[in-house]
Amino acid sequence: xxxxxxxxxxxxxxxxxxEIGINHGGSLEVAKAxxxxxxxxxxxxVKHQTHFVDDEMTDEAKSIxxxxxxxxxxDVMQECALSKDDEIALKQYAESLGLIxxxxxxxxxxxxxxxxxxxxxxxxxxxxxxxxxLIRHIASFGKPIIMSTGMxxxxxxxxxxxxxDASHVEYALLECTNLYPSPPxxxxxxxxxxxxxxxxxxxxxxxxxxxxxxxxxxxxxLGACILERHFTDTRYRKGPDISCSMDPAELRFLIDxxxxxxxxxxxxxxxxxxxxxxxxxxxxxxxxDKDLPAGYVITERDIWAxxxxxxxxxxxxxxxxxxxxxxxxxxxNQQLKWSDLEGVEPQT
Numbered sequence: 334x335x336x337x338x339x340x341x342x343x344x345x346x347x348x349x350x351x352e353i354g355i356n357h358g359g360s361l362e363v364a365k366a367x368x369x370x371x372x373x374x375x376x377x378x379v380k381h382q383t384h385f386v387d388d389e390m391t392d393e394a395k396s397i398x399x400x401x402x403x404x405x406x407x408d409v410m411q412e413c414a415l416s417k418d419d420e421i422a423l424k425q426y427a428e429s430l431g432l433i434x435x436x437x438x439x440x441x442x443x444x445x446x447x448x449x450x451x452x453x454x455x456x457x458x459x460x461x462x463x464x465x466x467l468i469r470h471i472a473s474f475g476k477p478i479i480m481s482t483g484m485x486x487x488x489x490x491x492x493x494x495x496x497x498d499a500s501h502v503e504y505a506l507l508e509c510t511n512l513y514p515s516p517p518x519x520x521x522x523x524x525x526x527x528x529x530x531x532x533x534x535x536x537x538x539x540x541x542x543x544x545x546x547x548x549x550x551x552x553x554x555l556g557a558c559i560l561e562r563h564f565t566d567t568r569y570r571k572g573p574d575i576s577c578s579m580d581p582a583e584l585r586f587l588i589d590x591x592x593x594x595x596x597x598x599x600x601x602x603x604x605x606x607x608x609x610x611x612x613x614x615x616x617x618x619x620x621x622d623k624d625l626p627a628g629y630v631i632t633e634r635d636i637w638a639x640x641x642x643x644x645x646x647x648x649x650x651x652x653x654x655x656x657x658x659x660x661x662x663x664x665x666n667q668q669l670k671w672s673d674l675e676g677v678e679p680q681t
Contacts, residue, residue, distance in 0.1 A: 339378065347557060347560050349485065349562075351562070356572050372430045374584040375588050376432065380436060385443050386410050410439075457481060462481060462490070468497065477502060479505045490506070490531075494532055505558070506522035506538070507559060517543065522552060542621070543560075550594060554598070560591060563577055563579070618644025626662050632655065645670045658674065
């Protein structure tokens with residue numbers, strides 16, 4: 334798939350998405366500082382959350398308290414939502430720095446607004462990934478979609494994925510665990526492989542809410558093409574998602590190490606050219622393990638393999654030499670040559 338100018342898929346380095354989300358606490362200036370910090374760390378894409386609370390929730394939400402907050406979900410989002418003008422300013426700022434800007438709409442009104450300001454792509458959060466009518470609405474804009482799949486099973490994902498397929502938009506599915514932070518006891522790295530097997534037409538990634546980079550980097554080794562993590566310019570800020578957010582140093586680490594892992598994924602099991610010098614001394618060559626007379630029939634006790642591997646007969650041919658006869662006398666530790674022996678076919 335492609336979002337803006339960025340190609341995303343197994344043949345490309347993993348895309349690391351810095352989710353600013355609501356970590357700015359409703360401040361445009363803080364949001365800009367986070368965007369700039371992400372850019373300085375080498376990030377290519379930032380993600381926001383677009384909340385129009387009146388279209389997103391009912392009054393019942395005022396009595397629901399998330400596990401990671403000390404106030405209702407209504408109050409959290411009301412306080413952290415940027416105004417339309419502020420979000421436009423944030424998008425313009427991010428793009429002026431060369432970053433790709435996407436956002437998660439949590440309602441139809443938010444999706445319409447993001448389409449109006451021409452975001453490069455949409456994110457659909459885990460809470461909405463079974464909301465097929467909203468998925469169809471977002472997909473109708475024809476922009477690429479990244480969808481988290483937390484709290485879902487493969488079977489419950491079939492309907493929303495079918496909606497994405499029917500829309501003909503390019504999309505990615507992210508394995509995700511929706512606890513903030515997520516301990517390794519409930520993170521499913523296996524989910525990456527299960528998504529790849531169940532939906533081979535989709536780009537697969539990992540939305541990480543754990544502490545530290547280990548789960549995200551492990552996801553790359555399993556084939557994740559997108560890594561999404563909450564991001565903050567400093568962990569000294571307050572907010573419900575700060576505890577599972579990476580800071581600039583960790584973002585840089587994740588970007589660099591994920592590229593290294595991706596590079597190694599495509600290397601076949603072969604002896605490489607740079608290893609040849611090591612091969613010459615690290616492998617053993619067959620030698621006489623004691624002085625042997627001419628015409629002697631070799632037994633297993635008469636030969637051994639010792640470094641370096643510069644001899645003519647490698648240790649891998651050890652068993653072939655049993656029963657061969659020496660053509661001339663051999664000294665202990667003398668590297669054997671095929672011409673020293675009769676009754677055995679030379680091997681390369």
